Amino acid sequence: MLSTYLEMIRIRFLMMLAYRVNYYSGIVIYSLNIGVNYFIWMAIYGSNNNLQGMTASQMATYVAVAWMSRAAYFNNLDREIAQEIRDGTVAIQLIRPYHYLMVKFFQAWGEGLFRLLLFSIPGMLIVSLVFPIHLPGFDPVWLLFAASLLLGFVINTQINMITGLAAFFILNNQGLVRAKRVLVDLFSGLILPIRFYPNWAQAILSYLPFQAISYLPSMILVKGIGGPALVHAFTVQIIWCVLLCLPIFLLWRRARRTLTVQGG
Amino acid sequence: MFYVQIFWQYLEQYLKTRLAYRWDFLTQFVTDLSFQAVNLVFILVVFSHTTSIKGWTREEVIFIYGYFLVPFAVFAAFFNLWEFNERYIIKGEMDRVLTRPVHSLVQVMLETMAPESLAGALVGLLIMGWAAARMNLQWTIWDIPLFVIFVIGGVLIYGGIYIALTSISFFSDSKTDIQPIMYNIGNYGRYPVNLYHRIIQFVLTWVLPFAFVGFYPASYLLDRDHWMWLAFLTPVVGVVYFVFGVFCWNWGVRHYRGAGN
Numbered sequence: 001m002l003s004t005y006l007e008m009i010r011i012r013f014l015m016m017l018a019y020r021v022n023y024y025s026g027i028v029i030y031s032l033n034i035g036v037n038y039f040i041w042m043a044i045y046g047s048n049n050n051l052q053g054m055t056a057s058q059m060a061t062y063v064a065v066a067w068m069s070r071a072a073y074f075n076n077l078d079r080e081i082a083q084e085i086r087d088g089t090v091a092i093q094l095i096r097p098y099h100y101l102m103v104k105f106f107q108a109w110g111e112g113l114f115r116l117l118l119f120s121i122p123g124m125l126i127v128s129l130v131f132p133i134h135l136p137g138f139d140p141v142w143l144l145f146a147a148s149l150l151l152g153f154v155i156n157t158q159i160n161m162i163t164g165l166a167a168f169f170i171l172n173n174q175g176l177v178r179a180k181r182v183l184v185d186l187f188s189g190l191i192l193p194i195r196f197y198p199n200w201a202q203a204i205l206s207y208l209p210f211q212a213i214s215y216l217p218s219m220i221l222v223k224g225i226g227g228p229a230l231v232h233a234f235t236v237q238i239i240w241c242v243l244l245c246l247p248i249f250l251l252w253r254r255a256r257r258t259l260t261v262q263g264g
Numbered sequence: 265m266f267y268v269q270i271f272w273q274y275l276e277q278y279l280k281t282r283l284a285y286r287w288d289f290l291t292q293f294v295t296d297l298s299f300q301a302v303n304l305v306f307i308l309v310v311f312s313h314t315t316s317i318k319g320w321t322r323e324e325v326i327f328i329y330g331y332f333l334v335p336f337a338v339f340a341a342f343f344n345l346w347e348f349n350e351r352y353i354i355k356g357e358m359d360r361v362l363t364r365p366v367h368s369l370v371q372v373m374l375e376t377m378a379p380e381s382l383a384g385a386l387v388g389l390l391i392m393g394w395a396a397a398r399m400n401l402q403w404t405i406w407d408i409p410l411f412v413i414f415v416i417g418g419v420l421i422y423g424g425i426y427i428a429l430t431s432i433s434f435f436s437d438s439k440t441d442i443q444p445i446m447y448n449i450g451n452y453g454r455y456p457v458n459l460y461h462r463i464i465q466f467v468l469t470w471v472l473p474f475a476f477v478g479f480y481p482a483s484y485l486l487d488r489d490h491w492m493w494l495a496f497l498t499p500v501v502g503v504v505y506f507v508f509g510v511f512c513w514n515w516g517v518r519h520y521r522g523a524g525n
Contacts, residue, residue, distance in 0.1 A: 021436070029446075029448075029449070032449060032464075032467075033448055033449075035460075035461070035464060036449075036452045036460065036464060039459050039460045039461055039464065040317075040455060040459055040460075043317045043318045043459040044310055044313070044314055044317055046314065046317070046318070048314070051313050051314075052313065083350075170291055174346075174347070175291055175292040175295035175296065176291060176295055178295065178299070179294075179295035179296075179298045179299055182298070182299055182302045183298060183302065185302075186302045186305060186306070191302075191306055192305075192306055192309055192310075196309055196310075196313065197309055198309070198312065201309075
């Protein structure tokens with residue numbers, strides 16, 4: 001059984017390789033994103049060297065790390081699931097001898113692996129040549145970052161699944177999918193590190209799963225946080241990984257019952 | 265005249281289908297609004313840490329943002345080409361479109377339009393109005409026709425670029441992620457371009473001229489005469505890019521052979 005799912009990872013990886021235009025344009029456009037955000041932030045810093053406990057140089061690094069992490073954790077699962085529900089192909093998937101959501105999850109792994117190896121790592125090398133960012137050298141902090149990014153990937157994938165499954169209940173959820181992407185980018189700390197928000201907003205965001213996608217992994221690498229803060233970051237991430245399984249399970253159970261309503 | 269008639273008929277049909285799924289209509293509305301709120305949140309939060317960014321005050325940046333929403337909303341309403349590849353090329357709907365008497369691009373635009381996005385223009389005008397009132401901005405009678413011309417120019421630029429990008433679908437039937445990411449770049453045109461490195465300024469002005477959609481015309485309306493001649497170029501750039509887009513489309517249609525066998 002496991003080998004079937006591992007095969008899913010491989011197939012998706014190879015499928016991604018086929019879309020080579022996407023891959024080349026992706027690196028260019030991610031670099032452009034980093035560039036623009038970098039300049040906006042440097043203009044915001046202006047003559048200040050320190051805002052909210054982050055130096056200008058840490059901010060530059062944060063922008064690069066956060067966007068390159070996004071290249072790795074991002075996937076189109078939300079759109080794919082919604083699409084398969086809308087055109088009814090999900091019905092065929094249901095009678096196959098595997099679990100639909102597990103297949104989707106492993107496909108996301110294939111995509112994630114592809115994006116990490118061919119997007120994020122080469123992108124990071126290019127970006128670090130162009131912008132004055134300071135990354136740690138050979139340091140165990142990279143391992144912590146990798147583990148944290150992995151958890152961020154899982155949480156993002158889970159949120160994508162929830163959004164995709166919402167298509168069972170909202171007939172046309174393209175708007176929802178798009179809005180979710182923008183909200184995740186904002187609340188995960190990609191566009192705006194969480195510590196820049198006013199205190200009341202930080203309090204709310206600390207109870208939401210989004211910070212665990214981008215902000216926590218990026219801070220581990222950029223600020224090199226350790227001790228209780230590090231333990232806290234990992235605890236938050238693991239708790240969300242577990243908690244988010246529940247709405248997915250409930251949505252899926254209800255969706256299977258209502259599937260006949262939409263036909264196939 | 266024929267096109268106007270067709271447009272109204274499509275609009276009527278559209279409203280009927282939309283109102284049949286009222287819940288869907290509502291979610292679309294809410295998600296559109298949340299979309300615009302995100303960028304406003306960014307500006308507001310950033311300005312809680314600084315009073316000006318490269319000489320631009322909070323109200324000025326918000327004004328430019330509000331202005332940008334107007335051409336963007338019109339674009340989003342009538343150039344809803346996001347799903348073109350999947351719907352028309354992969355599923356073969358394009359073959360049907362090509363048998364219709366109106367131009368294929370007009371046909372596709374009519375079938376995919378989403379007029380409810382125009383609500384964003386209203387939000388934009390409100391934001392702009394709020395910022396203008398805070399700054400005691402002086403308006404002249406000329407600002408109104410200029411505003412309309414600038415908005416049309418901006419819509420043509422956005423539309424032209426997206427039509428050109430959509431035309432890629434005629435040459436490859438695989439999905440491309442270029443459009444959604446281009447959306448990000450489009451957003452950068454609403455920040456003062458003197459924030460950026462020269463190369464990015466150049467790109468946003470002459471390669472992917474999104475700065476003409478938001479920044480240049482808005483800063484002229486803000487009485488920043490420094491950007492005047494660039495603001496006046498907006499309709500010209502708009503026409504050039506739109507013609508380019510339509511040219512790409514026509515070329516693509518000639519090249520198109522259908523996804524079937």
